Structure formats: C-alpha cells, structure tokens
Amino acid sequence: MPTISLKGKNMPESPIRKLVPYAENAKKKGIEVFHLNIGQPDIKTPEVALNAIKNNTIKVLEYSRSEGSETYRQKIANYYEKYNIHVSATDIIVTTGGSEALLFAIGSITDPGDEIIIPEPFYANYNGFSTASSVSIVPVISKIENNFALPPISEFEKLITPKTKAILICNPNNPTGYLYSREEIEKLAEIVKKHDLFLIADEVYREFVYDNVQHQSVLNNFGLDNHAIIIDSVSKRYSMCGARIGCIVSKNKEVISTALKFAQARLSPPTFAQIASEAALETPQSYFNEVTVEYKKRRDILIEELSKIEGVKVANPRGAFYCVVELPVDNADKFAQWLLEDFNLNNQTVMVAPAAGFYSTKGIGTKQVRIAYVLKKEDLIRSVEILKAALIKYNA
Structure with a gap:
C-alpha cells in the first residue's frame, strides 16, 4: 500500500476545529452549543x-x-x-x-x-x-x-x-x-x-x-x-x-x-x-468605533465572570478578541471533549479550544483553553455559568 509522507503525518490537527464532530453530534441530540472555540465574529459584515x-x-x-x-x-x-x-x-x-x-x-x-x-x-x-x-x-x-x-x-x-x-x-x-x-x-x-x-x-x-x-x-x-x-x-x-x-x-x-x-x-x-x-475599505470609522466598544464590553464581562470561578486563572487581553484561561482540570483536551460528549446544563453546553495546540513545546498549556469572546454578552454570561457547573461536575 502506498505510504503517506512524513510531512503529512506530522501535520498537526487544528485545536480550534478538531472537536467539530463532537459539537455536531451534540447538536443532533438537541443540545445548544455556545461556540467559544473559534474567532468567527457575530458582528455584521459592512x-x-x-x-x-x-x-x-x-x-x-x-x-x-x-x-x-x-x-x-x-x-x-x-x-x-x-x-x-x-x-x-x-x-x-x-x-x-x-x-x-x-x-x-x-x-x-x-x-x-x-x-x-x-x-x-x-x-x-x-x-x-x-x-x-x-x-x-x-x-x-x-x-x-x-x-x-x-x-x-x-x-x-x-x-x-x-x-x-x-x-x-x-x-x-x-x-x-x-x-x-x-x-x-x-x-x-x-x-x-x-x-x-x-x-x-x-x-x-x-x-x-x-x-x-x-x-x-x-x-x-x-x-x-x-x-x-x-x-x-x-x-x-x-x-x-x-x-x-x-x-x-x-x-x-x-x-x-x-x-x-x-x-x-x-x-x-x-x-x-x-x-x-x-x-x-470605504467602511466608516464609526463602524470600528462601535465594534471596539462592543468587544471591550464583552471582554470586561467575560473576565469578570471567569474570575469568580474558584481555581480559574485568566489573562487580561488588551487586543483582538481572545483570552487564555487556565482551568482546574487534569487535561483541557479531555475536558473540552467531555463538555461536548457527556455534559449539558439544561440542554446547553460550550465548546472551547484546548490551548496545548497553541504551543509547540510539548506538555505546556495542557490545562489551558482559548476562549473567543465573539458572542453577545448574554451568551457569554450563560457560557461561563455552564463552564462553572461543568467544572464542579467534572472534578466531583
């Protein structure tokens, strides 16, 4: 049988997209998934x-x-x-x-x-x-x-x-x-x-x-x-x-x-x-002013809510629309998959991006996740509520 290249074998999976099949399966079961895993803004295109x-x-x-x-x-x-x-x-x-x-x-x-x-x-x-x-x-x-x-x-x-x-x-x-x-x-x-x-x-x-x-x-x-x-x-x-x-x-x-x-x-x-x-390129500056204000509000409320969870450590971003969060879990990859396969709170769960894939050093970031605050504020608050409940159950 012909063999795959070493380069192909070494090509890493996307930490952002590799959990998509699990999210799709959750949705088929009627579970609403809040996507905190990908930087797809919900802001309208100009x-x-x-x-x-x-x-x-x-x-x-x-x-x-x-x-x-x-x-x-x-x-x-x-x-x-x-x-x-x-x-x-x-x-x-x-x-x-x-x-x-x-x-x-x-x-x-x-x-x-x-x-x-x-x-x-x-x-x-x-x-x-x-x-x-x-x-x-x-x-x-x-x-x-x-x-x-x-x-x-x-x-x-x-x-x-x-x-x-x-x-x-x-x-x-x-x-x-x-x-x-x-x-x-x-x-x-x-x-x-x-x-x-x-x-x-x-x-x-x-x-x-x-x-x-x-x-x-x-x-x-x-x-x-x-x-x-x-x-x-x-x-x-x-x-x-x-x-x-x-x-x-x-x-x-x-x-x-x-x-x-x-x-x-x-x-x-x-x-x-x-x-x-x-x-x-003809988009007026007011568009960016409004978007920046909106993202800042989202950042502030996300950081505030995450900081209330015991054992969670979060960096404070000053740009883009992401933050890295360290969770009290044994392994963030395992936890992220569990969120989609085995957990829901009133038929809702969250999808996060395990952060180990954002490092090239092995063994670093294994308890961290990236969260994209591209959802409206109400959904971010609900997502953190779900995450808090999930952590309690996961660590029970």
Whole structure:
C-alpha cells in the first residue's frame, strides 16, 4: 500500500476545529452549543462590501493579477497611510487569506531545516505552516502569570543559530490578546537588525485594541524597511472570514518579488472577494468605533465572570478578541471533549479550544483553553455559568 509522507503525518490537527464532530453530534441530540472555540465574529459584515457583490454586473469572472488588482492594492496602501505605515501598491501582494500570506512569507525567506523563533502561545496554524514548509519553530515561552508579556530579549539571543531566519509575532496576539508595546517592538527591531533577521508581524487584529493604548506596527518608523514583513487580512477587520482575502506587505523588494513567484504559481486571489474587500475599505470609522466598544464590553464581562470561578486563572487581553484561561482540570483536551460528549446544563453546553495546540513545546498549556469572546454578552454570561457547573461536575 502506498505510504503517506512524513510531512503529512506530522501535520498537526487544528485545536480550534478538531472537536467539530463532537459539537455536531451534540447538536443532533438537541443540545445548544455556545461556540467559544473559534474567532468567527457575530458582528455584521459592512453593507458596502456585501452590496459590491450584490450589485456587480460582471459578465465574465476572470483571473485577476497574481499580486491582486492594482486599484485594490493602491487602496490598501492608502488605508495603511492612516496608521502612519508608508507603503506603496508595489509593496503589497494580495493573498487568499492571511494564511496564504504567511505561507508566501515563510516560503520566500526560509529553506527546509531553517528556524523561526516565535513567542508562544501562538496562533495554532503557525505549527501547520512550519510543517508544510519543512521549517522548525523555536519557541520562546511567555507565561500567563505575567499576562503573556514578551520574554526578555536575552531569551531570544540564546536561541539564535545560523539556521535562524526570522522572529514571528502576532500583534495583537491570537490566542492571548496580548498587545506589544512600542518598547517591546523596539527591542525586537534591535535584535533582528543585529543578527540580520526578518521580523514577521501578523497584524490582522490591528483595529481591535482597548484601554486607550495604540497598536504599534513593525513598519511604524522602527527602521525595519529591509527586515519587516506584515501579514494582514480582511477576515476579522470587516467580519469577512469567508472572503479569504489577505495580503503580505514589505518594503524589502526582494521579499515581494520572491513572494510574487509563489503568487503566480497559484494564479490569482479570488476576484469577487477582492471586489468585496476593496469596497470594505470605504467602511466608516464609526463602524470600528462601535465594534471596539462592543468587544471591550464583552471582554470586561467575560473576565469578570471567569474570575469568580474558584481555581480559574485568566489573562487580561488588551487586543483582538481572545483570552487564555487556565482551568482546574487534569487535561483541557479531555475536558473540552467531555463538555461536548457527556455534559449539558439544561440542554446547553460550550465548546472551547484546548490551548496545548497553541504551543509547540510539548506538555505546556495542557490545562489551558482559548476562549473567543465573539458572542453577545448574554451568551457569554450563560457560557461561563455552564463552564462553572461543568467544572464542579467534572472534578466531583
């Protein structure tokens, strides 16, 4: 019998999606499942984006340019200008989601066996992207005890080898909601320039920051024109996860010309989704103001309710719409499956994402879960009530 590749065998399951069959079975039994496991916002997609598709008169759905349409890329550049990020349309390649942007970035700067340093916990698919690219993740562990702050630069220095090609951060962070300060980005800028590395920043949650602080992009005047690569996406910004449109941004011309070859190999990003995404750039600032206020309210009530449960430890996010919670359980994977298979409270249960999949270090995060506060406040309160009851029964 033909054999599966070692790469295929090593490809990790998604901690976010692997429990879906159990959730579906619970629903078939008539149990309502509150989805705290996935960052699918319930915020409405801007009408301007939906109308661009509804009112379109395209007669032939053609390929677009491999790098994305010129008008869309120019408008993306204009969008960045509002955030003091000075780039041109030629510094941008439109991709099929932020996921493809990451794959293009990794493919452009690494060879098999190379290493990328990433503070963990991190977005779980970084594990999959590195496996697909035959690249090793070298983790720097951040801890819930200090709210997942950036580890000391000395910890990064210890891990740099001749195989190190980049440091990758997610800012604001998925899954922790941690927001990097300007001082922390300055420290990272210093180390990548000293060791001639790339600094890849996944900035898809840029708009969602709280507590009167400001997001710091790696292209906000840190002197990283040759080192910085931004990964971006419309998915969360405009509640357009299904559009699958993202982009890779860099002022390093060699990075962009190399990424373009990967883009040409997959032909082009989806045309209709680009039309919707281009229109979405006309979304008024009031939309983001309202969404940010709503997410802050959700965060505050979620943290408040979780903090009432004995034995629960929760980090306080300052961006995105996730938090990592440490539970008084033997194993979060086992507990998350049990919630869906064997527990309900008045025919309701919750689905969470076990956090071990957000680490590359084995044995770390085994009692933690990621919770996405993308549900309305009433549902979040009810979800925590269910979680509290579940913990009591599970530990009885």
